[in-house]
Amino acid sequence: MQKLPGKTVERLSEYRRTLINCLSEGKSFIYSHELAHMHHKTAVQVRRDIMLMGFSGLQRKGYDVKEMIDAISEILDSPEGxxxxxxxxxxxxxxxxxxxxxxxxxxxxxxxxxxxxxxxxxxxxxxxxxxxxxxxxxxxxxxxxxxxxxxxxxxxxxxxxxxxxxxxxxxxxxxxxxxxxxxxxxxxxxxxxxxxxxxxxxxxx
Amino acid sequence: MQKLPGKTVERLSEYRRTLINCLSEGKSFIYSHELAHMHHKTAVQVRRDIMLMGFSGLQRKGYDVKEMIDAISEILDSPEGxxxxxxxxxxxxxxxxxxxxxxxxxxxxxxxxxxxxxxxxxxxxxxxxxxxxxxxxxxxxxxxxxxxxxxxxxxxxxxxxxxxxxxxxxxxxxxxxxxxxxxxxxxxxxxxxxxxxxxxxxxxx
DNA sequence: TGATGATTGTGTAAAAATTAACAATATACC
DNA sequence: GGTATATTGTTAATTTTTACACAATCATCA
Structure with missing residues (x-):
């Protein structure tokens, strides 16, 4: 896959950390505006970042936290480490x-x-x-x-x-x-x- | 004075450090392309940053290192500390x-x-x-x-x-x-x- | 002293990043 | 089951940032 913009990569890394915390607190779905708020970003930007990495959420339910962590990891982590x-x-x-x-x-x-x-x-x-x-x-x-x-x-x-x-x-x-x-x-x-x-x-x- | 863009402020801070080194090595004038090269930037960007902070150099001689350090300090350092x-x-x-x-x-x-x-x-x-x-x-x-x-x-x-x-x-x-x-x-x-x-x-x- | 050439300063263009706008749609509620 | 509504996905517009292009200018050297 084509490399993502550096700024998007930075934000994905930050989102992932937050999402891991959410998961450990038992939160299994998250809205773009929630994630945005936690990172001083706009909801549009969060959605765009997610779009750029080829992931999608569910309308009216938001994004599956676990799936999204996996999707980000798929992008950021090279499989062999x-x-x-x-x-x-x-x-x-x-x-x-x-x-x-x-x-x-x-x-x-x-x-x-x-x-x-x-x-x-x-x-x-x-x-x-x-x-x-x-x-x-x-x-x-x-x-x-x-x-x-x-x-x-x-x-x-x-x-x-x-x-x-x-x-x-x-x-x-x-x-x-x-x-x-x-x-x-x-x-x-x-x-x-x-x-x-x-x-x-x-x-x- | 109006606040400068954040990116410009970052670069000015970086330039200043390099300039202080230059001065201590006895270099008293520097060209925009020299400073640019040291910072992985383009000469135009260096000149624009310098322009934005209201400093000027001498054509064909470049920028007076000491004066430029002072100009950056004027911007970045609040007088009372x-x-x-x-x-x-x-x-x-x-x-x-x-x-x-x-x-x-x-x-x-x-x-x-x-x-x-x-x-x-x-x-x-x-x-x-x-x-x-x-x-x-x-x-x-x-x-x-x-x-x-x-x-x-x-x-x-x-x-x-x-x-x-x-x-x-x-x-x-x-x-x-x-x-x-x-x-x-x-x-x-x-x-x-x-x-x-x-x-x-x-x-x- | 005059021509040459390198460098600055800056208006304009291009590119990148962000935001706005809105259609599509799934959920919840009645 | 139908309707209202909140949310996503994405195109288009805007803003910000960077780069290009070139006139202006000044040291240098013949």
């Missing part, structure tokens, strides 16, 4: 590890990398941590295709290059340095400072 | 604290909040940490107007309400729960899981 590495196990890397662990069956954090001797060759929260010099080996061995970069800015470029060299397909860059990647690698960047500055700007007079 | 609190000093809260500390003269992290007895009434990285029951007092005392929420999802709503009750103007929500806020409060939400799922989606076949 994907393996993830976190590069840089400082506070941010650790936060991501905790947030994520066990939440998504199809996204497995397989390896951590850090230069801290206290961490190298230890198991951290169930996941082994290695020295970055082993990056190439481990990426191949565990078929890792996604790297999450949470290293200090001065190391970002070097490790990005190593990840690409090792054949990674996607990078999520949390460092403050914008990175360049070749076309066959998907790059997503997020910058906390920017978010904070944006809040500061819009919450000021 | 803004005071920030981080609510939840787990790994993520700590990461933000470290990332941010001392980086922006006009955004002062004034207080931390956490329920961990090990942290309450201690100074963490130079900033005092309090029990959330003191939130209202401290927000007023230090004139805090921005709150960064990095608490477990089940506590998000309650602490959001307390922040708003205390008169906060902007919230940056890093929890996985979408929040509702009244119109006079600016809300920015970021969800790591969504970013990772987006990378997984677009880096898959």
């Amino acid at each position: 994907q393996n993830v590495a976190i590069i840089g196990i400082g506070h941010l890397g650790t936060a991501i590890l905790h947030y994520f662990k066990g939440k998504r069956a199809k996204l497995n954090i397989q390896a951590l990398f850090d230069t801290d001797p206290q961490k190298i060759d230890r198991i951290i929260d169930g996941i082994p941590c290695y020295h970055p010099e082993k990056l190439d080996d481990i990426v191949h061995k565990y078929r890792i295709n996604i790297g999450i970069l949470t290293v200090p800015p001065e190391k970002a470029k070097e490790l990005k290059d190593q990840l690409i060299q090792a054949g990674i397909r996607g990078i999520l860059n949390f460092t403050t340095v914008p990175l360049k990647v070749p076309d066959h690698v998907y790059l997503e960047e997020y910058d906390m400072i920017t978010s904070i500055e944006k809040v500061a700007y819009f919450s000021g007079k | 803004q005071n920030v609190a981080i609510i939840g000093i787990g790994h993520l809260g700590t990461a933000i604290l470290h990332y941010f500390k001392g980086k922006r003269a006009k955004l002062n992290i004034q207080a931390l909040f956490d329920t961990d007895p090990q942290k309450i009434d201690r100074i963490i990285d130079g900033i005092p940490c309090y029990h959330p029951e003191k939130l209202d007092d401290i927000v007023h005392k230090y004139r805090i107007n921005i709150g960064i929420l990095t608490v477990p999802p089940e506590k998000a709503k309650e602490l959001k309400d307390q922040l708003i009750q205390a008169g906060i103007r902007g919230i940056l929500n890093f929890t996985t729960v979408p929040l509702k806020v009244p119109d006079h409060v600016y809300l920015e939400e970021y969800d790591m899981i969504t970013s990772i799922e987006k990378v997984a989606y677009f880096s898959g076949k």
Whole structure:
């Protein structure tokens, strides 16, 4: 299937989380306007997103929560699963590890990398941590295709290059340095400072 | 001045960081296409952003780096500065604290909040940490107007309400729960899981 | 000093994203 | 069983964002 717009993908991911909560609360049907309200979106947008992914609801009853979770998972999760590495196990890397662990069956954090001797060759929260010099080996061995970069800015470029060299397909860059990647690698960047500055700007007079 | 588009504000924040690096490397002028290239943007977009904020460069010489930093700061930084609190000093809260500390003269992290007895009434990285029951007092005392929420999802709503009750103007929500806020409060939400799922989606076949 | 060429600034066009509008339809109620 | 009504699905309109195109301008160098 044709790739969906990035914005729609983001929203589907968000909807899914909410839907999982709904299900656990025993709610089995949901209206577009309910879901919209929970996400500061409009009902039309929710319906359009759902339409774009090829799912449908029942008129006057809304959407079957369980079916919709499955439909979103069908889109977002690759069937064979994907393996993830976190590069840089400082506070941010650790936060991501905790947030994520066990939440998504199809996204497995397989390896951590850090230069801290206290961490190298230890198991951290169930996941082994290695020295970055082993990056190439481990990426191949565990078929890792996604790297999450949470290293200090001065190391970002070097490790990005190593990840690409090792054949990674996607990078999520949390460092403050914008990175360049070749076309066959998907790059997503997020910058906390920017978010904070944006809040500061819009919450000021 | 009229508020700029959110996207432009984000880019200005990013440009500023790059420009500060340029300056520290002794680069005193920069072309729109150079800045664009560093940020995966087009030169036109950079020029338009600069135009929107009312700054100008010199034809054939580009933009004066120092002047442009000042121009962006004029836009993004409120002159009297803004005071920030981080609510939840787990790994993520700590990461933000470290990332941010001392980086922006006009955004002062004034207080931390956490329920961990090990942290309450201690100074963490130079900033005092309090029990959330003191939130209202401290927000007023230090004139805090921005709150960064990095608490477990089940506590998000309650602490959001307390922040708003205390008169906060902007919230940056890093929890996985979408929040509702009244119109006079600016809300920015970021969800790591969504970013990772987006990378997984677009880096898959 | 005059021609050249690179770069900015910006009106206009294009593309992308969002919203409005409304037909189709299934449910609930009488 | 018939009617009213709430909700979906989708086309069309609108708005927002980005890119194109090019005139204006100023350093540079012959």
